[in-house]
Amino acid sequence: MGAVKTKRMPRAVREQQMLDAAVRTFGQRGYMAASMDEIAELAGVSKPLVYLYLNSKEDLFTACIRREATALVAAIRAGVRTDLPADRQLWAGLRAFFAHTAQHPDAWSVLHLQARTHGEVFAAEVTAMRDEIVTFVTQLIAAAAREAHRNPDLPEREVAGLAEALVGAAESLAAWANATEGVTARQAATTLMNFAWSGLGDLMAGRPWSPPEEEPLTRPGG
Amino acid sequence: MGAVKTKRMPRAVREQQMLDAAVRTFGQRGYMAASMDEIAELAGVSKPLVYLYLNSKEDLFTACIRREATALVAAIRAGVRTDLPADRQLWAGLRAFFAHTAQHPDAWSVLHLQARTHGEVFAAEVTAMRDEIVTFVTQLIAAAAREAHRNPDLPEREVAGLAEALVGAAESLAAWANATEGVTARQAATTLMNFAWSGLGDLMAGRPWSPPEEEPLTRPGG
The missing domain is CATH 1.10.10.60 (Homeodomain-like)
Structure with missing residues (x-):
């Protein structure tokens, strides 16, 4: 060598x-x-x-986890624009998340699968990143609820639970999208937007959430 | 000894x-x-x-994972009643899931956390259980979409993605509920029902999903 x-x-x-x-x-x-x-x-x-x-192999793996966790959090933060209405903010954040995980499938495998499977020390690194994302999403949902005015009293605990649900759904869907032939980042983001914003109730009734018109639906990939 | x-x-x-x-x-x-x-x-x-x-310790742990995985899947299957409308089915399934994970927090920790953290062999046991639950949820969502008639053409891939999102959200929320003082199984199920059925859009607009009236909202615990 x-x-x-x-x-x-x-x-x-x-x-x-x-x-x-x-x-x-x-x-x-x-x-x-x-x-x-x-x-x-x-x-x-x-x-x-x-x-x-x-x-060592352990330290190298830890360095990988830290670098990729930082990159993912940065990508999500960069994607969200707090000047937009709540649904557009969520859409932008989800697009950023799924684009990043689709473009870096090995990094996502390291964070979502490998780091969590090989001991508590590595798992703790990912938990720290996840906590940061959950906190960020919690703030976004709380701010959106306040701005909506219509439901300013969405309890703090309910907001925290919604953020956990959203992050868990996104993790699960990203793993599925990367493992499923032909699912683009945009499709995964749209599925989660339908789920998280419109809810299954509206979906069953044929009322999906619609992406903003200025972005063509046919844009491939990210 | x-x-x-x-x-x-x-x-x-x-x-x-x-x-x-x-x-x-x-x-x-x-x-x-x-x-x-x-x-x-x-x-x-x-x-x-x-x-x-x-x-051995390994075999004992594997036996724990298998027993608890079987019990959790059985609890969910027993909770769902396919003769109900779609939202009531989902509500019943979520109630069963969160009641079981709240009543058996150590079992949930073994399945959700311990088994996934300590090597690929244990993680594979949990993946098998998770795949079974995702398949079950996929069938429920597809059946509900067919029955609703209004959206019979919800694409198969979209249904699979929605099931992944729902299962991921439920896993995340169960871990959070068990780790958060004072969150009951019913509250966790209600939060996920709001999220998954009504969507954040309806929630922001002050339109949460409401549990059926025959079940009093104040019932504590499971």
Whole structure:
């Protein structure tokens, strides 16, 4: 492995390349089956260099979880625009979430599946991210309820429960969408919007939520 | 440990006592921290007898997962009555689910948290149960959509996605309800009913779903 040519480049850049390779390998093979040899080869560096920079398989996996958790939370926050009406805010947030998880399926597998399956330490990393998202969604729902004026008294506990339900539904749907051939990020976001905004009652009655008209329905992918 | 007096009783009864003790210990302490000594003591049997009957900590944990998964699926199936209108069916199913998870918090912790955190073999056991529930919910939603007549063409893929969203929301909410002081099973079921049936749009507009009148709203607990 020492024979692999490695051009001189800043440590930070090299580390990101290692993490790219690790996320891909952990996501596709699973944490247990992934080997450091494979990750080093995919990153185009020697295995000792991976250990020198990231210390151990455990630390490398933790670094992957942290980087991908930060990226996902940032993507959701960037997607939400609080100047929009509540349904448009939710739509924008869901679009951002499903676009990110569809574009980074290995990262989503690391966060949603691998990190939660291989011990309490890794699971705790994901729980911290999830708590942050739930808090963010809780604030959005509470703000939307206040703005609607029609139901300013939606109890705090009810709002917290709704946020938990929404986040759980989104996680479940993202895993399903990534595992199901031909389901686009937009379709997954639309399904959850129908579910979360209109509810099954309106859906059964043939009243789905409709995306805003300025965005063509036929836009593929993200 | 051999000094613990064990009355003669059928193996099947003894095994259930061991599983009761194991579910409680795994659920409260976590899989790693739970000791076979503790489980044997709680079951009122010797540790060698636990090994004789259940073979190993891994096998004991697997037996716990299987028993509790079967019980949860049975509780949901028993709760749903397909002769009711769609919203009442959903309400009955959610009531059954949240009542069961609230009454058996250690079992829910084993299924939702412990089994998924400690390796792929245990996680696969829970995935099998989850797949069964998703299939069941998918059939219910499809049947409800057909009966409503108003939207007989709800696409199959959309129905599958809605079932994933509903199951994910329910899992998330059950974990939250069990971890949150003073949230009853009925409140959790009502929150999810509001979310899943009425949708956030109707909630914001002050139009929550209302439980059927014959069941008093003040009934505590399950």
